[in-house]
Amino acid sequence: MEFGMVSKDTNWWFFTLPAFLGSKNLLDGYVILSLIMAFVSLSVLTWAFAVGGIAWKNGRNRRGRVSIPGPRGLPVFGSLFTLSRGLAHRSLASMAWRGTATQLMAFSLGSTPVVVASDPHTAREILASPHFADRPLKQSAKSLMFSRAIGFAPNGTYWRLLRRIASSHLFAPRRIAAHEAGRQLDCAVMLRSIANDQTLHGVVTLRKHLQAAALNNIMGSVFGKRYDPAHDSRELQELRDMVREGFELLGAFNWSDYLPWLNYLYDPFHITERCEALVPRVRKLVRGIIEEHKLGGSKNASDNADFVDVLLSLDGDEKLHEHDMVSVLWEMIFRGTDTTALLTEWVMAELVLYQEVQDKVHRELQSAVGNNSVTDADVAKLPYLQAVIKETLRVHPPGPLLSWARLSTSDVKLSNGMVIPANTTAMVNMWAITHDSRVWEDPLEFRPERFVESAGGADLDVRGSDLRLAPFGAGRRVCPGKNLGLVTVTHWVAKLVHHCKWVPDKANPIDLSEVLKLSCEMKHPLSAVALPRNVLF
Numbered sequence: 001m002e003f004g005m006v007s008k009d010t011n012w013w014f015f016t017l018p019a020f021l022g023s024k025n026l027l028d029g030y031v032i033l034s035l036i037m038a039f040v041s042l043s044v045l046t047w048a049f050a051v052g053g054i055a056w057k058n059g060r061n062r063r064g065r066v067s068i069p070g071p072r073g074l075p076v077f078g079s080l081f082t083l084s085r086g087l088a089h090r091s092l093a094s095m096a097w098r099g100t101a102t103q104l105m106a107f108s109l110g111s112t113p114v115v116v117a118s119d120p121h122t123a124r125e126i127l128a129s130p131h132f133a134d135r136p137l138k139q140s141a142k143s144l145m146f147s148r149a150i151g152f153a154p155n156g157t158y159w160r161l162l163r164r165i166a167s168s169h170l171f172a173p174r175r176i177a178a179h180e181a182g183r184q185l186d187c188a189v190m191l192r193s194i195a196n197d198q199t200l201h202g203v204v205t206l207r208k209h210l211q212a213a214a215l216n217n218i219m220g221s222v223f224g225k226r227y228d229p230a231h232d233s234r235e236l237q238e239l240r241d242m243v244r245e246g247f248e249l250l251g252a253f254n255w256s257d258y259l260p261w262l263n264y265l266y267d268p269f270h271i272t273e274r275c276e277a278l279v280p281r282v283r284k285l286v287r288g289i290i291e292e293h294k295l296g297g298s299k300n301a302s303d304n305a306d307f308v309d310v311l312l313s314l315d316g317d318e319k320l321h322e323h324d325m326v327s328v329l330w331e332m333i334f335r336g337t338d339t340t341a342l343l344t345e346w347v348m349a350e351l352v353l354y355q356e357v358q359d360k361v362h363r364e365l366q367s368a369v370g371n372n373s374v375t376d377a378d379v380a381k382l383p384y385l386q387a388v389i390k391e392t393l394r395v396h397p398p399g400p401l402l403s404w405a406r407l408s409t410s411d412v413k414l415s416n417g418m419v420i421p422a423n424t425t426a427m428v429n430m431w432a433i434t435h436d437s438r439v440w441e442d443p444l445e446f447r448p449e450r451f452v453e454s455a456g457g458a459d460l461d462v463r464g465s466d467l468r469l470a471p472f473g474a475g476r477r478v479c480p481g482k483n484l485g486l487v488t489v490t491h492w493v494a495k496l497v498h499h500c501k502w503v504p505d506k507a508n509p510i511d512l513s514e515v516l517k518l519s520c521e522m523k524h525p526l527s528a529v530a531l532p533r534n535v536l537f
């Protein structure tokens with residue numbers, strides 16, 4: 001078949017001759033057609049010889065002792081159609097398993113060469129390598145100012161400074177502990193609005209309550225500002241709209257990230273325009289809050305200070321320009337709201353589905369705190385609840401793939417003999433690893449018991465040291481918010497189960513279908529009946 005293509009290809013120049021000869025007798029249309037055919041023929045020829053697709057031409061996948069296998073995809077587009085729709089983590093997992101390319105698979109997204117690791121060993125080598133400490137920058141991330149925030153800033157002095165500031169002032173364990181009162185407050189407000197919903201409608205759609213609590217929680221610790229829907233409805237609505245728009249823009253699959261020429265012809269989601277419209281709104285809101293802090297004059301870096309105060313109190317080399325502060329603060333709101341809310345929704349969906357697991361969590365809570373209010377200190381002593389959170393992270397990792405790609409800054413040789421060339425986008429398919437029967441026994445079963453002491457899984461740390469389950473990534477660019485995220489989600493689940501028995505809503509049975517946006521969420525929001533238990537707030 002390849003021979004057929006080659007012989008067809010050798011004729012392409014014939015059609016372009018009139019253009020080069022400058023014939024006046026032939027129609028312009030014919031010239032254009034000839035050029036198109038020449039382009040198509042060249043692309044087909046290049047593609048036909050490139051394992052991994054067009055972006056892997058010239059033997060890029062064969063630089064090591066062992067070559068990197070992978071699908072060709074389509075000429076010009078590579079595997080863009082496979083990844084642009086549906087559940088990319090599942091499609092890539094099937095491709096890797098089918099093509100025995102679990103260790104590493106090469107493919108093309110238009111002109112971008114990509115590798116994906118679907119086994120823990122290769123994943124560790126990539127994530128831990130200093131040559132993978134950069135991230136590819138999407139057009140929307142750049143337009144939305146994220147190139148000056150932690151997640152997309154290139155590896156270097158500025159990025160290290162931001163990580164240092166964030167880990168000592170926002171994510172340090174003593175700071176997380178100091179903000180417990182705020183978490184308790186947000187949770188109490190959430191429980192009350194859930195109780196109201198239940199009384200009014202007989203069922204609760206949990207997502208909106210979780211999103212509101214997550215937004216207030218992050219606004220509290222980052223901006224020192226909590227919103228009361230009754231009084232601050234306009235600013236709160238504006239903030240919600242901005243976060244939603246930002247999620248859509250950053251999560252949208254933008255074809256011109258991979259086919260740059262398309263930018264001039266086709267922008268179906270109007271990404272550029274929408275980013276341009278959003279940025280001034282973000283600047284206005286965040287700058288307004290920074291000004292309020294400056295006027296308030298309370299610039300200190302104590303543990304219970306908010307992050308704006310901390311940033312304003314920095315001096316010398318650590319001092320950030322105001323536009324960088326806006327980017328950093330905007331990113332925190334952005335990252336902190338989505339992930340915690342959607343992970344809690346997945347946990348609660350599994351608990352409604354598996355009533356026996358929910359009962360076990362409740363019994364554990366009762367024996368630890370009785371009818372008293374649950375604190376962070378209590379939560380840390382609940383091994384079965386921790387196991388439920390780990391099992392949910394395994395079955396539904398919130399960032400299964402795309403939100404945390406890395407970029408190689410030089411050729412990287414792996415221990416299996418493969419070489420990943422410089423400027424390759426690298427992904428780790430955490431979903432494939434956590435659903436691989438060679439890594440996990442009965443991977444499709446939701447079984448928290450695998451993480452309890454008697455099963456030997458209690459010590460598995462999900463924060464990046466064991467790549468069999470690393471939903472927060474690993475290495476230098478591991479999620480800095482992992483402790484805050486885990487404390488918040490565990491606290492919420494404990495309170496939700498302690499206060500209510502959650503049973504299925506018969507009109508809307510639980511559906512665990514996924515939708516992959518910026519994170520992987522439940523396609524159909526969880527709806528359940530929350531039967532109150534008698535406990536203290």
Ligand code: HEM
Nearest residue numbers: 150151335336339399404471472473474477478479481485
């Ligand atoms: C359930 C909660 C969360 C999950 C599952 C999660 C997951 C992730 C993942 C997978 C990465 C990429 C890591 C890598 O490349 O190795 C990441 C990065 C990041 N996350 Fe989280 N995250 C969560 C909560 C948070 C929270 C609460 C914040 C902040 C308020 C946050 C801030 C960040 C930032 C700033 C980065 C970029 C780090 C860098 O590039 O240096 N995350 N997160």
